[in-house]
Amino acid sequence: MSEAGIERRSGVALWRQIADQIRQGVGAGLSDESGRLPTELALAERFGVNRHTVRTAIQALVQEGVLRAEQGRGTFIERQPRLSYPIGPRTRFSEGLGGQARELRGNLLDHAYEEAPEAVAEALEIAPGAPVLRLDTMAEADGRPISRARSYFDAQRFRGFERHFARTGSITMAYRHFGVSDYLRRSTTISARHADSADLEILKLSPGAIVLVALGLNVDQAGRPLQFSETRFSADRVELQVGNTT
Amino acid sequence: MSEAGIERRSGVALWRQIADQIRQGVGAGLSDESGRLPTELALAERFGVNRHTVRTAIQALVQEGVLRAEQGRGTFIERQPRLSYPIGPRTRFSEGLGGQARELRGNLLDHAYEEAPEAVAEALEIAPGAPVLRLDTMAEADGRPISRARSYFDAQRFRGFERHFARTGSITMAYRHFGVSDYLRRSTTISARHADSADLEILKLSPGAIVLVALGLNVDQAGRPLQFSETRFSADRVELQVGNTT
DNA sequence: AAGGATTTGTTCGTATGTATC
DNA sequence: GGATACATACGAACAAATCCT
Numbered sequence: 001m002s003e004a005g006i007e008r009r010s011g012v013a014l015w016r017q018i019a020d021q022i023r024q025g026v027g028a029g030l031s032d033e034s035g036r037l038p039t040e041l042a043l044a045e046r047f048g049v050n051r052h053t054v055r056t057a058i059q060a061l062v063q064e065g066v067l068r069a070e071q072g073r074g075t076f077i078e079r080q081p082r083l084s085y086p087i088g089p090r091t092r093f094s095e096g097l098g099g100q101a102r103e104l105r106g107n108l109l110d111h112a113y114e115e116a117p118e119a120v121a122e123a124l125e126i127a128p129g130a131p132v133l134r135l136d137t138m139a140e141a142d143g144r145p146i147s148r149a150r151s152y153f154d155a156q157r158f159r160g161f162e163r164h165f166a167r168t169g170s171i172t173m174a175y176r177h178f179g180v181s182d183y184l185r186r187s188t189t190i191s192a193r194h195a196d197s198a199d200l201e202i203l204k205l206s207p208g209a210i211v212l213v214a215l216g217l218n219v220d221q222a223g224r225p226l227q228f229s230e231t232r233f234s235a236d237r238v239e240l241q242v243g244n245t246t
Numbered sequence: 247m248s249e250a251g252i253e254r255r256s257g258v259a260l261w262r263q264i265a266d267q268i269r270q271g272v273g274a275g276l277s278d279e280s281g282r283l284p285t286e287l288a289l290a291e292r293f294g295v296n297r298h299t300v301r302t303a304i305q306a307l308v309q310e311g312v313l314r315a316e317q318g319r320g321t322f323i324e325r326q327p328r329l330s331y332p333i334g335p336r337t338r339f340s341e342g343l344g345g346q347a348r349e350l351r352g353n354l355l356d357h358a359y360e361e362a363p364e365a366v367a368e369a370l371e372i373a374p375g376a377p378v379l380r381l382d383t384m385a386e387a388d389g390r391p392i393s394r395a396r397s398y399f400d401a402q403r404f405r406g407f408e409r410h411f412a413r414t415g416s417i418t419m420a421y422r423h424f425g426v427s428d429y430l431r432r433s434t435t436i437s438a439r440h441a442d443s444a445d446l447e448i449l450k451l452s453p454g455a456i457v458l459v460a461l462g463l464n465v466d467q468a469g470r471p472l473q474f475s476e477t478r479f480s481a482d483r484v485e486l487q488v489g490n491t492t
Numbered sequence: 493a494a495g496g497a498t499t500t501g502t503t504c505g506t507a508t509g510t511a512t513c
Numbered sequence: 514g515g516a517t518a519c520a521t522a523c524g525a526a527c528a529a530a531t532c533c534t
Binding site for chain 1: 252253258259262263266306335433434436438444446456457481485486
């Protein structure tokens, strides 16, 4: 949409600004057909910095798995297109990404029975402080971390839910054991922020990375709230799709 | 969801990371009901840095207009909650934010008649290279920049559209002059990235800020494509809402 | 096969910015 | 405010791998 702009004395190191620009330019016309980047010298001139500074940026992206550098040949893009995650009434993780990855897995990181925080109680339409099950999960597609989520369920209705999820790796499957054969996504609220330290570790991101944050509420066919969850997607690896898949 | 994460050697100065956290922390209980921040010493301990570093962060935010420092009383947050922008079949800018701001305005930044890039032609279902109208706009709510957008229209059908938009400040109104009384949002694709230099200038952001990017396609009642657009929202000021407004 | 051009990788040194105490 | 340690950025030169003629 517009040209490179590098700001000095902004509190953000030049090499990081350049790394961010290159990462985002990977989708645009920064590379030629073979996926080769301009030379370090050309990039340095383009951004108006020293070659070392460009090298630092490239090294960070190599570490991230975005680029691959070969001595004497050049620097190349590791093509990994963004997964498209559909959001709508029928939002389901496994079905949504079904066609785009060979292997999909949901992992249980942690769980606990707790008293419902205010926002959770309101969303689930239960009393504040009522017992809820908190489920911390993460998902991988073809071995790449895609998202992490914290979900809350009414503990009285879904006691033992975590065991069914851990076994099947699927929320949809786990619901069946509680007589929920179908459910709908009533609402989703999307925002974005910098990844925190837990995001970096779980999603294997580098500092300064961005996460898309989706707050979602699932309800059963009668419209009763089932699950309130916050899901964090790596913004470099996922985009969210609302409406028809043109 | 989890604790503050400050990363050293990340290419982002500690004072900027802390400034980003404080800016976001407006909603996350960083301040008490009166909007007062903890003391510098408390913040320094919480983030695990020296008090001078916190001071640098606060000074940057005061400069930005996010914080207000009063001698002898403390430092206060200028509370400006995130606007919630609804996305769905009836997505319209002015109606969506209607209740949340006193003054809403769309401004025309630039326009031109061009040959359709490949992606645009495909979305609008016209031939690649066919003439299209490109419209660069930005929107403010109560004087705060909210979003910028680049929209494409079939030039044969909508020649002169820019004049109607410039006069009314509304896409919906401009459509009426071309016999389009109603339209639908067929699809929206959401991603997030770091703001580029044009984003920083137009949206009045600081380096390292995040923008939510929404690619949208509007169609008329017959399902014919009308408008393909890329809108960039300041992630600090806007969240996107899909489905019911619980 | 030889050699020059190109491109990434490495090692010096120096200056400035950032963060702590 | 001043001293110290470390990260960032620049500059110059050279080494190593690859490509082309």
